[in-house]
Amino acid sequence: MIELSPQKLSATARKAFANAGWVFFDRIFRMATALLVGVWSARYLGPSQFGLLNFANVFPTVLMSLAGLGLANILITEIVRKGEYAENQLLGTAFILRLIAGAVSLFVIAVTIRLLYSDQPVLQAMVLFTSSVLVCQSVDVIDLHFQSRVKSRLSVVAKSVAFALSTLLRVYFLANHFSLLAFSSVVFVEATLSALILIFIYNREEGQHILHWRFNRALAIRLLRLSWPLMISEFFIFIYMRSDQFMLKELATDLELGKFSAALRLSEVWYFIATAITSSFYPTIVALKTQNEEAFQRAFRKLLSLLASISILIAVFITFSSSFLVNLLYGQQYTGVDNILVIHIWSAVFVFIGVGSSYWFILHDRQRLLLLKTIAGATVNILLNLILIPRYGAIGTSIATLLAQMMSAYFMNYFIKEARPVFFAQSAALVDVVKLTFLKDLLQRSR
Template sequence: MIGLSPQNLSTTARKAFANAGWVFFDRIFRMATALLVGVWSARYLGPAQFGLLNFANVFPTVLTSLAGLGLANILITEIVRKDTFSEEQLLGTGFILRLVAGVVSLLIITVSVRILYSDQPVLQAMILFTSSVLVCQSVDVIDLHFQSRVKSRLSVIAKSIAFVLSTGLRVYFLANQFSLLAFSSIVFVEATLSALILIVIYNREDGQHIRQWRFSKPLAIRLLQMAWPIMISDFFIFLYMRSDQFLLKELASDLELGKYTAALRLSEVWYFIATAITSSFYPSIVKLKNQDEAAFQRAFRKLLALLSFISILIAVFISFTAPFLTQLLYGQQYSGADRILIIHIWSAVFVFTGVGSSYWFILHNKQRILLLKTVAGAVLNIVLNLVLVPDYGAVGASIATLLAYMMSSYLMNYFVKEARPVFFAQSVAFVDAFKINFIRSLLKRDE
């Protein structure tokens, strides 16, 4: 699909697909495990407690963008370009920046929950456990290093080991009927294990060790100047991805929140595919952009077409099987979750193409447009939730999310002049995705 010359186009594409395959394996493994353990948890806890357990993830999820500082794609880009700063400086500076931001984020959450939920000590403790990931994610700069070298398998190995161990702990808690607080602590265990194993694997690579990392103040300033629009944009993305859950708890009930969360588990679980495919091709796209603009545009269109094809296929499949899936997995106590899922799953189409097109804005240094689009989507989502949730509950929240994603990821590209090429590329991709020779063209060499 994407390469640096006609001669190595297919080789680069196959390497990228193989890299994405490791990410697919990780997520599919987690999905399969969720059928056995995650659903067991949902049935054991019931909709109300299950909703609270997932609500504890809202605070850290919203502040993930602050803790990450929007540096992920920028660090990958800089590592691939190998411009002014060494990789050791990039990794060391990125690690320190994200570590400080993670600690600050955790402190913000600690103060917030003590004010908002002063009469709910258990919920406070649950949120603090789940928020531990904000500090641990600083080590994910190692994952970015592996992505830049198209070696996602090493990250997958680290995170899979941590996931298996934490899943074993979750099974033990279920079998022995542990409390809700115990289940929330598993997030802390998994995040810590993942970070430690990533460090061990990185240090075992030839010529690499975290002791070689160096912090550079000029680089830190440069990274923050480049990343702040993305950080704010990511904040609003997570805000309108999770504001619906907060409003459901406040304007509806824990029962509606539980059903909505159960539907989200089957809807948002697919989003990793967009990230896996796009991140696997991104290093090649960066190089291609600097060498051949026409080839870059063709590759970008093909990437969007691939993402469109996969997301629409998923949305159609889930729409037809939603009643069967929700009944099989969650049982009668989650009655109505299928209607929520049927609406929400179509958000995936705009999430997928939005993820793919976000790289275009970064490569063209137009991060502020991403920020504008995301803020507009977040505001629209919150307004629609305020209007729809009181009367329609979780179904209204699903409608609000779908419309917000459609506006932010797709339609706004037409109304912002500088982003209009992306709108037309996305529109063409929706058509290209269903051409008969589409799949064959993905790996076809340029003539």
Template sequence: MKLPSIKGFDEEALKKYFKNTGMLLIGKVGSMGIKMLSSIAVANYLLSYGNGILTTSVAYVFLFAALAGLGLDQFVVKELHQFPDKRDHILGTAFFMKSFAGVLCIPLIYIAWLIYPLEGIEYAYIFLLSFMGIFQSFTIIDSYFQSEVKSKYIMQVQIIGNLVSALIKVALILTHSSITLFFVAYLLDVILLSIGYIITYNRKGRSIFTWKYEAKLTKKLLSLSWPLIISGIMVSIYMRIDQIMLKQLLGERGISEAGAYNTVVMFAEALNFVPVAIVSSLFPAILNARRDDKERYQKRLQNLYDLMVWMSLSFAIFITFASPLIYKLYKPEFLSAAPVLSVHVWGCAFVFLGVASGQYLIAENLGRLSFIRTGLGAITNIVLNLILIPKLGMMGTAIATVAAYFVSTFMVLLFKSTRKQGFMMLKSLFLVTAFQKLTKKN
């Protein structure tokens, strides 16, 4: 397919980014498809109560995942894009930082458990999952391939890793294994992906053993990423706190509700990979446009917002009507979650726009606003959960989540430096730019 030429734009570069995005999407679709099928099989095997124990434990540990990640990934992409000759120093420093944070999370999770344990769930499960942060340090390799616009290699790793993971879970189901082994399988998922990343990176003369730590670079990365660390923690809170609050506010019944609600989150989050895949792959092109042509930079951002809205609304409309059928095919035991999914899925419009505008904040060195926007989202989610869960159960969590996504995304309207981007997103959301384009064509 021949892509249209754009004044001031390198057509070969456009093809390169388009191909990378396509490969990344294929990889994400494949990975999410495999992961979803295996999650459905596990949920059907463990039923709502067992699945509630598993997913609530994962959500509890996930609250600390942002601390282990340090919000470094996009800044590493930016650094590698600007200073490719310092590859080993950038990757080595980032890896050391993420590994140290991953180790630090283990005692922090234990202290959190002493203060706020989850009744009905064994700490042994939490302890096992707490090691995930250490192995996730190797995801820094993903940032390297993003900077090189070669995400197809990561695609291959993710598909193979998720396929092996799915086969392991199917084997556990067929052998009627205990729930403990499913926790081991979750940890093994991260280990397998890390091994795949290392093998892929070590091809063509590259080696993780040439990575070098640089203290000066550590200070630079921390000074840039600390707002995103806080932001990531806030994101973790308002993306995962729902299941924990369901369990705590509704008591024993809450475990089963959390298990059913997890199927909603699973379907909704399967959609949320789309903006991440597209925006992550196009981030280098956005940076190039900002450097070379400010007007083209703004046009690309507006087009990106338009694309996010069209895709998210298409998904939301389809799933709203299809959710009862999805759950009838899925498992009747979880059918009560169908209307919850129909509400929850509308939050993806704000998620898609939030992911896109997040790249703008990074490009403009406005990362400090990221933790403000996600902080407001987290507060909104927690407050609304406290009000709505006792009255509406898991439907209350869905309403709270959609509201939190909206507040987080459009918080940019409150600040002069980002207000223009907020209006651009509103124009996309209300299809103003879409009608303008149609009018121009006619």
């Protein structure tokens, strides 16, 4: 059994916050850079072409969960617990599984776009470029290894360098008026660079080498048995988070798609905070679960309260500043995006507490409940989109997204008896926000 003294726990918490800090740095760097280059791109391309560029990302995004096989949290848990399999077997097996899944996913996309858009060769090429990430993401098992060691700074270095270089390429394309196809190719460049730099850092910093990885057939079967509900669940999450853009293109216009895509850039950009905080504390939470259930429940409640507080602060800020931000960043040609943004940003509250609570299901071996919850959310989202998009366009899509997230991440936990502890913990966290509990605790600790 893992023993965590108060001093050890405090040191571990500080390490987790430092780890989260590196992830924050990466995302803030990306946000600041993407804000400048992304807005420049949006203005240069215009709403219609900008919407088409974002549409090319829909296909790989939807299949990313299948290519990843839902192995991320499972692999981190297995590494932290140090079970019967060596780490080189865990990493090697996960890498091969993801590589095969990524290649199959890329093939499926290639066939699909060939059938659906046979008269649009440029769009086909764009989708193939953006879908290259499905193969390159197999190398992200190195990132998961760093996360399990609470050493995300190494992944941040690799991905930040790749992002910086690809951003310079985007700027070059903008300055020299390159075509839409060139901009989609940058995704391929960034994914390839990121994979190569991750491998280089792993080989150098860890004193190991990917050639030492080994594939284990029995382990592969075990990992797939544990992860398949998460894989399907993540697939449905992407379905109802990205089907909006597909349905807007088919049921509305490219203009509505472009406006919705612009709103998403200001809304979903905050989601990384939930992932950074939760993933940084996950190794500690696994240890607490092993040692003391009561301590685990307290830590879980505090995590949800923190996530709820941050998400609501973000939603309030964006609600009151949406018009100013949209006019400043996008200009008059994106009129109406602020109304879309005001609705969509409140989905972040349920995304945050949903991300935070997802680990509860994994640690209690309730992955199948996550699948059920996600299917419910996807169903609600698609049905509401069919009703609302023809009449309200992008605003209708934002309403559908908000209600679907609310159902999947929160209310379904009440309807499923086994998940009610999560519903009550989430509700208590929301009450904590109203009572300013997190702020009061922070002030008391600072004295």
